[in-house]
Amino acid sequence: MAMNDEERSPTAEGRGTRDAPDSGFSFRNRFFGDRMTIRRKLVIILVVTSMLAVLVASSAFIVLSWFTRRQALERDLASMARAIGHNCEVALQFYIPEDAERILATVEARPAIVLACVYDADGQLLAAYDPEARATSALPLEAGPEVEPHQHPAGLLHVSHPVLLGNRQIGTVYMEADMREIWAEMGRDSLMLAGVALLALIGSYLLSSRLQGLISDPILALAATARTISEAEDYSVRADRLAGGEMATLVEAFNRMLEAIEVRDGALLVSQKRYQAMFHTAEVSLWEQDISEVQRMMRELSSQGVSDFRDYLEEHPDFVARAAGQVRVVDVNAATVKMFDAGSKDELLGSLDRVFVPESLPVFREELVAIAEGRQTFEAEAIQQTLAGRRIVVLMSMALPREGDLPQAITSIMDISERKATEEELERHRHHLEDMVAERTEELENARDALVRQERLAVLGQLAGGVSHELRNPLGVISNAVYFLRSVMPDADDRVKEYLEIIASEVRSSDRIVAGLLDLSRTRPAERGDVRVAELVATVLEKQPPPDGIEVATDIDPALQPVHVDVQQISQVLNNLVTNAYQAMPGGGTLKIKATAAEDGARISFADTGCGIPEEDMEKLFEPLFTTKARGIGLGLSVSKNLAEVNGGSIEVEGEVDQGSTFTVVLPGRDG
Amino acid sequence: MFARGWGRAGLLPALACTALVSAGASAGTSAGEATGSRPQVQAVEIKAAYLYNFLLFAEWPEEGGPGELASSPGADAAAPVERPAASREAGTETVIGIVGEDPFGNAFAEVEGKYDEALGSTLVIVRFGPYHEGMILTPCHLLFVTDTESENLPSILGAIEGSPVLTVGEEEGFLEAGGMINLLVRRNRLRWEINYAAANAAGIQLSSQLLRNAVRVIEQDEG
Numbered sequence: 001m002a003m004n005d006e007e008r009s010p011t012a013e014g015r016g017t018r019d020a021p022d023s024g025f026s027f028r029n030r031f032f033g034d035r036m037t038i039r040r041k042l043v044i045i046l047v048v049t050s051m052l053a054v055l056v057a058s059s060a061f062i063v064l065s066w067f068t069r070r071q072a073l074e075r076d077l078a079s080m081a082r083a084i085g086h087n088c089e090v091a092l093q094f095y096i097p098e099d100a101e102r103i104l105a106t107v108e109a110r111p112a113i114v115l116a117c118v119y120d121a122d123g124q125l126l127a128a129y130d131p132e133a134r135a136t137s138a139l140p141l142e143a144g145p146e147v148e149p150h151q152h153p154a155g156l157l158h159v160s161h162p163v164l165l166g167n168r169q170i171g172t173v174y175m176e177a178d179m180r181e182i183w184a185e186m187g188r189d190s191l192m193l194a195g196v197a198l199l200a201l202i203g204s205y206l207l208s209s210r211l212q213g214l215i216s217d218p219i220l221a222l223a224a225t226a227r228t229i230s231e232a233e234d235y236s237v238r239a240d241r242l243a244g245g246e247m248a249t250l251v252e253a254f255n256r257m258l259e260a261i262e263v264r265d266g267a268l269l270v271s272q273k274r275y276q277a278m279f280h281t282a283e284v285s286l287w288e289q290d291i292s293e294v295q296r297m298m299r300e301l302s303s304q305g306v307s308d309f310r311d312y313l314e315e316h317p318d319f320v321a322r323a324a325g326q327v328r329v330v331d332v333n334a335a336t337v338k339m340f341d342a343g344s345k346d347e348l349l350g351s352l353d354r355v356f357v358p359e360s361l362p363v364f365r366e367e368l369v370a371i372a373e374g375r376q377t378f379e380a381e382a383i384q385q386t387l388a389g390r391r392i393v394v395l396m397s398m399a400l401p402r403e404g405d406l407p408q409a410i411t412s413i414m415d416i417s418e419r420k421a422t423e424e425e426l427e428r429h430r431h432h433l434e435d436m437v438a439e440r441t442e443e444l445e446n447a448r449d450a451l452v453r454q455e456r457l458a459v460l461g462q463l464a465g466g467v468s469h470e471l472r473n474p475l476g477v478i479s480n481a482v483y484f485l486r487s488v489m490p491d492a493d494d495r496v497k498e499y500l501e502i503i504a505s506e507v508r509s510s511d512r513i514v515a516g517l518l519d520l521s522r523t524r525p526a527e528r529g530d531v532r533v534a535e536l537v538a539t540v541l542e543k544q545p546p547p548d549g550i551e552v553a554t555d556i557d558p559a560l561q562p563v564h565v566d567v568q569q570i571s572q573v574l575n576n577l578v579t580n581a582y583q584a585m586p587g588g589g590t591l592k593i594k595a596t597a598a599e600d601g602a603r604i605s606f607a608d609t610g611c612g613i614p615e616e617d618m619e620k621l622f623e624p625l626f627t628t629k630a631r632g633i634g635l636g637l638s639v640s641k642n643l644a645e646v647n648g649g650s651i652e653v654e655g656e657v658d659q660g661s662t663f664t665v666v667l668p669g670r671d672g
Numbered sequence: 673m674f675a676r677g678w679g680r681a682g683l684l685p686a687l688a689c690t691a692l693v694s695a696g697a698s699a700g701t702s703a704g705e706a707t708g709s710r711p712q713v714q715a716v717e718i719k720a721a722y723l724y725n726f727l728l729f730a731e732w733p734e735e736g737g738p739g740e741l742a743s744s745p746g747a748d749a750a751a752p753v754e755r756p757a758a759s760r761e762a763g764t765e766t767v768i769g770i771v772g773e774d775p776f777g778n779a780f781a782e783v784e785g786k787y788d789e790a791l792g793s794t795l796v797i798v799r800f801g802p803y804h805e806g807m808i809l810t811p812c813h814l815l816f817v818t819d820t821e822s823e824n825l826p827s828i829l830g831a832i833e834g835s836p837v838l839t840v841g842e843e844e845g846f847l848e849a850g851g852m853i854n855l856l857v858r859r860n861r862l863r864w865e866i867n868y869a870a871a872n873a874a875g876i877q878l879s880s881q882l883l884r885n886a887v888r889v890i891e892q893d894e895g
Contacts, residue, residue: 090884099885166792
């Protein structure tokens with residue numbers, strides 16, 4: 001079982017070693033290879049180690065024996081030289097070369113010695129043993145007693161031994177030996193050692209093949225357990241316990257680790273479930289997105305030297321669109337399905353294309369900037385569309401993964417369309433309220449003005465009523481008196497008649513003023529009836545023909561509908577306006593009377609070419625007792641305004657100094 | 673060369689070599705021709721060198737030191753033998769005695785009376801002149817009997833009998849008369865023959881190398 005597993009795939013092992021940054025470790029990997037089994041490794045280690053030991057021992061032995069043999073040869077050579085020297089004393093001293101040659105001939109027994117010479121004290125050759133015919137005659141001798149044997153470059157040993165008699169040197173023995181013997185012996189030794197090494201190799205291989213199980217079996221058992229666990233993801237499995245030793249400790253530690261993993265796995269599962277529950281039941285729309293491809297694109301962009309991402313993305317909308325296409329939606333929750341009008345969540349998985357609209361892209365661009373800058377969160381308001389094609393404004397909040405962090409980006413989305421709408425509504429209301437307040441304020445001001453005017457008119461009316469009443473009687477008396485005098489004095493001279501006429505005229509004038517005052521004090525309710533504007537204007541102009549120098553031009557829309565007013569009151573109004581216009585043009589001019597249709601009636605304007613009205617006077621114009629005329633008590637316009645308003649109309653004025661003034665009366669139509 | 677040889681306090685093989693040339697009957701030996709540039713060396717000088725060399729390869733009994741007259745020949749024979757260089761102290765002398773007409777002339781001039789490294793002692797030459805009765809010869813380490821004393825040979829040898837004196841002669845019958853080393857010429861070279869028994873009887877140990885190179889060795893007492 002274990003063997004099969006081992007043969008099949010040691011992938012976990014390979015993965016572990018590839019990740020290791022340690023260079024030594026990777027060296028061992030190269031040496032052994034990733035896929036080699038632990039058994040083979042053990043065998044190789046054991047065999048290589050033992051071979052190395054054998055090799056080192058053999059090498060040491062060979063080197064040592066070489067040195068030993070060489071030393072022995074050197075010692076041999078030295079002792080032979082000493083013996084020869086001693087034996088040659090007489091030969092040297094009496095000069096008997098034959099004797100020396102006889103002695104030298106004895107070295108024949110040693111084939112290693114290739115040359116032996118005896119020199120006299122002067123360095124002259126006395127005798128030589130030279131079987132290989134080395135150039136003995138040419139051999140120089142500069143040897144003294146201090147010469148030590150050493151190896152020649154040609155692989156020869158040589159020794160030079162002084163022959164002493166007492167303290168005097170009487171000659172020298174010189175010998176050379178080659179090392180053929182030694183090499184031959186070394187060759188034999190090496191052969192033997194190679195045999196031993198071979199035996200050791202075979203022995204260590206057999207032995208290690210059997211013994212590696214001691215180490216590899218528990219490891220392989222452990223590995224098998226680990227594989228079972230990783231494949232089945234069942235962390236309740238435990239490795240078999242061992243009796244003792246490091247492997248037992250390892251197994252113990254492994255099992256403890258498994259316990260810890262089991263606990264953590266459980267906790268992880270709970271956490272995972274909790275997360276899933278939260279994810280799927282959250283009221284907020286939640287998305288899991290795989291943005292790894294987008295991150296890769298942004299990294300690539302960065303590596304191309306782009307530093308201002310916002311600028312770049314604004315200039316390359318196609319890149320933004322491409323990036324948007326690379327986002328993969330991995331999961332969404334129920335709230336999302338509901339918010340985006342989807343039938344099931346599968347419709348939202350995969351691409352974002354279905355929820356993105358062109359307006360979504362600027363926000364996505366900002367998201368790309370956030371990704372590029374490695375931010376962890378991103379928040380924005382965005383516009384997206386639901387699968388039903390409904391546009392919604394959303395507040396999105398993203399938790400962005402960084403390298404080696406969360407695998408997915410988690411995005412929460414809140415539909416703030418309604419809030420947005422409400423905000424806009426509120427804004428609109430706010431503006432409307434302001435308008436209303438302004439309007440009301442104006443109305444209030446107008447009402448206040450009217451009230452003031454009416455109060456003033458009321459006071460004035462009472463006063464005028466009282467005064468008029470009191471003045472009417474004396475005026476009547478004066479008028480009667482004038483009438484009497486005229487009748488009793490029909491023959492009075494012209495002067496008297498003229499003065500009587502003056503009196504009568506002034507009484508009439510006073511009576512008109514009194515009548516006006518009375519009109520002011522008691523404006524009677526309008527008795528309204530339909531009347532044509534042209535008719536009204538014609539009547540007024542008939543009563544008051546233009547004085548000399550003044551032209552009147554009328555422009556009345558013939559299609560104008562009749563107005564619904566009190567004819568007497570409105571005639572008085574028009575009369576006043578015409579009078580004012582005449583008086584405003586003492587040097588002559590043109591009065592243009594124009595009547596057009598208004599919203600609910602008619603507009604009749606009286607434009608003169610007179611002196612105009614200063615701006616500061618405009619407001620006071622319609623107040624009672626305000627006048628710019630030398631003769632006038634300031635009741636005309638005030639009364640006119642009253643009358644127009646009683647009839648549901650109004651009077652406005654506009655104009656500039658020296659440009660003339662235009663008074664416009666608006667009168668209601670039949671339905672007004 | 674000769675002077676240098678003596679200066680180095682030893683008789684050089686070169687000297688021996690050249691001496692042979694003049695001593696030999698034929699003047700055209702190979703050695704002589706090969707070293708033709710060398711000065712002619714007298715045969716007497718060779719002979720002198722040989723005497724000196726014999727000192728180096730013979731060993732006297734301990735009691736046989738110079739200046740002492742050996743009185744107990746029996747004890748001498750049994751006494752341990754050593755090389756002269758080792759047996760003598762720095763202040764001692766090694767004595768060569770010459771009986772008869774002195775043939776050497778100035779041959780010993782360079783070394784005579786001087787300390788010799790090889791010997792380890794001072795070399796003394798005693799020229800006795802013609803033998804006469806009562807002459808005391810025993811203080812010598814080596815006694816050279818010239819050919820002029822052949823008549824007195826038995827007397828001379830008798831006078832030193834029992835003493836450790838190495839006797840060297842140069843005539844036929846010297847060994848038979850009881851002498852120890854006799855010089856003779858063979859094939860143009862000066863050689864020697866040895867009466868080993870006589871030397872042994874005197875307690876003098878001769879080097880095996882001397883024996884090996886002797887023309888003839890008398891091992892047993894012929895008498």
